Amino acid sequence: MTVTEEKGTISIHTENIFPIIKKFLYSDHEIFLRELVSNAIDAVQKLKRLSSLGEYGGELGELKVKVSFDEAAKTITVSDNGIGMTADEIKKYINQIAFSGAKEFLEKYKDAGEGNQIIGNFGLGFYSAFMVAERVEIQTLSFREGAQAARWASEGNTEFEITKGERTERGTDIILHVAEDSKEFLDKFRLENILKKYSRFMPIAIEFDGKVINNTAPIWAKSPNDLKDEDYLAFYKELYPFSEDPLFWIHLNVDYPFNLTGVLYFPKLKNDLSLHREKIQLYSRQVFITDEVKDIVPEFLMLLHGVIDSPDIPLNVSRSYLQADSNVKKINTHITKKVADKLSELFKADRKGFEEKFDDIGLFIKYGMVADDKFYEKAKDFVLVKNTDNQYATIEEYRQKVEPVQTDKEGSVVMLYTTDPGKQDTFIQSAKKRGYDVLQLNGILDSHFINTLESKFEKVSLKRVDSDTIDKLINKEETISGILNDEEKKNLKEWFEQTLNDKNLSISVSPLPTDELPVTITLPEFMRRMQDMAKTGGNPMFGSFPTTYQVTINENHTLTQEILKADEAKRRQLIRHVYDLALLSQNLLSGSHLTSFIQRTLDLTK
Numbered sequence: 001m002t003v004t005e006e007k008g009t010i011s012i013h014t015e016n017i018f019p020i021i022k023k024f025l026y027s028d029h030e031i032f033l034r035e036l037v038s039n040a041i042d043a044v045q046k047l048k049r050l051s052s053l054g055e056y057g058g059e060l061g062e063l064k065v066k067v068s069f070d071e072a073a074k075t076i077t078v079s080d081n082g083i084g085m086t087a088d089e090i091k092k093y094i095n096q097i098a099f100s101g102a103k104e105f106l107e108k109y110k111d112a113g114e115g116n117q118i119i120g121n122f123g124l125g126f127y128s129a130f131m132v133a134e135r136v137e138i139q140t141l142s143f144r145e146g147a148q149a150a151r152w153a154s155e156g157n158t159e160f161e162i163t164k165g166e167r168t169e170r171g172t173d174i175i176l177h178v179a180e181d182s183k184e185f186l187d188k189f190r191l192e193n194i195l196k197k198y199s200r201f202m203p204i205a206i207e208f209d210g211k212v213i214n215n216t217a218p219i220w221a222k223s224p225n226d227l228k229d230e231d232y233l234a235f236y237k238e239l240y241p242f243s244e245d246p247l248f249w250i251h252l253n254v255d256y257p258f259n260l261t262g263v264l265y266f267p268k269l270k271n272d273l274s275l276h277r278e279k280i281q282l283y284s285r286q287v288f289i290t291d292e293v294k295d296i297v298p299e300f301l302m303l304l305h306g307v308i309d310s311p312d313i314p315l316n317v318s319r320s321y322l323q324a325d326s327n328v329k330k331i332n333t334h335i336t337k338k339v340a341d342k343l344s345e346l347f348k349a350d351r352k353g354f355e356e357k358f359d360d361i362g363l364f365i366k367y368g369m370v371a372d373d374k375f376y377e378k379a380k381d382f383v384l385v386k387n388t389d390n391q392y393a394t395i396e397e398y399r400q401k402v403e404p405v406q407t408d409k410e411g412s413v414v415m416l417y418t419t420d421p422g423k424q425d426t427f428i429q430s431a432k433k434r435g436y437d438v439l440q441l442n443g444i445l446d447s448h449f450i451n452t453l454e455s456k457f458e459k460v461s462l463k464r465v466d467s468d469t470i471d472k473l474i475n476k477e478e479t480i481s482g483i484l485n486d487e488e489k490k491n492l493k494e495w496f497e498q499t500l501n502d503k504n505l506s507i508s509v510s511p512l513p514t515d516e517l518p519v520t521i522t523l524p525e526f527m528r529r530m531q532d533m534a535k536t537g538g539n540p541m542f543g544s545f546p547t548t549y550q551v552t553i554n555e556n557h558t559l560t561q562e563i564l565k566a567d568e569a570k571r572r573q574l575i576r577h578v579y580d581l582a583l584l585s586q587n588l589l590s591g592s593h594l595t596s597f598i599q600r601t602l603d604l605t606k
């Protein structure tokens with residue numbers, strides 16, 4: 001195998017392949033380094049493979065890839081001690097772009113097990129060098145016995161030359177003569193940063209500036225059986241040095257119908273969902289591709305952290321193509337299923353532990369249920385609700401628990417909830433007095449979650465505990481009789497309207513139990529929901545509706561009798577006072593109203 005000197009023209013199918021590479025394939029020029037280092041790693045892995053198959057009998061030595069640069073000579077060099085190439089192979093693999101050497105190699109060795117170690121076919125790897133180089137040189141010596149060193153050079157047009165090479169040891173140097181407009185890459189920090197970004201977990205040691213920059217065996221490439229919790233936690237810290245420990249994780253390992261490995265972590269979610277996005281990194285055989293996994297991972301799973309590695313995700317293609325890709329869809333479905341299964345498993349295996357973590361994972365589960373029907377179907381059996389006594393229950397358990405007391409006359413189970421146990425305490429106590437239970441639903445997604453539940457569960461409705469007076473909250477057959485006649489009621493309503501003089505109040509007189517407050521202020525459920533939805537991304541128009549509060553006068557209360565009997569001055573004072581008490585019970589009393597309330601109270605006790 002001797003090298004005959006040769007000049008020639010590269011056979012390519014499209015004349016203008018280089019501009020295409022430059023403009024469309026890689027918008028980011030720094031990718032050239034990922035591609036060349038990937039090729040070098042491929043070459044090393046191919047050699048390992050040949051050695052294990054007995055097709056290479058020589059010493060392997062310390063297998064590695066080395067990246068170096070020379071600012072004065074304006075070169076960047078990627079070296080490896082992999083299989084190298086003969087002059088013929090250069091012609092075949094480098095010159096005939098359309099011919100993929102990796103493909104042929106895989107074809108030949110695909111039955112040999114570990115074949116999937118070879119970095120995939122995801123672009124026009126080698127030629128991306130011309131995005132930054134005005135001339136590229138290859139110095140290479142094949143592992144084959146008796147092979148001669150060969151050199152190839154090209155200036156990125158379709159012409160090339162092949163001559164005898166200078167390498168004396170097996171392997172390849174790719175030498176880039178960096179173009180004037182790409183001099184920024186002749187910089188230690190720039191190169192190191194690019195390497196750390198794309199090559200941090202590549203499977204063969206990469207040396208730069210005297211040190212190895214990568215972790216060649218990240219946990220997702222290992223078998224879950226060989227890993228302990230500490231390993232997962234340590235890897236999490238490696239990925240996100242400043243984050244709190246995750247709650248738990250899922251090790252993904254699929255080989256059919258597509259290849260996918262990865263580890264997804266459930267972080268402790270803060271109440272700001274936007275903080276958590278873009279934390280999942282996508283790899284293809286340990287080569288970093290992107291952290292924009294929007295189209296690959298379902299929206300609600302973007303809250304997770306971690307790594308996904310799949311050679312089956314098409315890369316360097318447009319967004320819309322990615323969305324339509326059937327593998328991507330399958331991956332999406334698979335991840336959703338895995339996550340749901342993991343949660344279900346945790347729930348079944350350790351209910352108590354699940355309850356303890358629920359405050360942290362609840363947001364995530366609810367997000368999934370609101371966003372994804374398939375996820376909802378699984379999650380409805382393990383999503384938990386918590387009542388004001390901090391007891392947890394699944395939706396079905398809860399429905400059964402409250403059904404005997406909280407079914408209204410239409411046969412609907414009314415679940416009551418509070419968004420603020422402190423502020424709504426009066427209402428909560430009043431509900432409890434009647435044997436009702438109250439849930440705490442105060443998360444940022446809960447208003448959406450409530451809508452989802454109501455749409456899925458038949459004959460279940462949810463009402464905030466302060467959205468109506470106790471008798472109407474759960475409207476039962478039984479009626480409480482009132483003690484006032486129509487004339488008295490009419491007067492009462494008018495006096496309240498005159499005294500309070502606020503057009504945003506809708507005043508009515510109702511018979512309530514005597515132990516209820518003389519006046520109750522409520523904001524109807526539908527109105528408040530609209531406001532809540534507007535806050536968390538619904539139609540903002542709803543938020544600008546005028547707010548009308550329901551003011552209900554309890555005709556059975558003794559203070560109401562007092563109002564009827566009192567002279568005008570006293571009456572005004574009492575009306576203001578019972579109204580202020582209602583405000584006070586909702587923490588709505590402030591400013592001058594509060595001051596005059598205190599003064600009035602002092603006057604009354606004189």
Ligand SMILES: Nc1ncnc2c1ncn2[C@@H]1O[C@H](COP(=O)(O)OP(=O)(O)OP(=O)(O)O)[C@@H](O)[C@H]1O
Binds near residue numbers: 080119121124
């Ligand atoms: N460092 C190297 N050592 C040995 N062979 C190499 C090296 N770099 C490239 N080659 C050969 O050149 C071929 C073409 O490389 P190129 O990067 O263009 O495509 P690829 O690696 O097959 O696919 P990809 O587009 O995924 O990179 C490789 O398949 C390989 O046979």
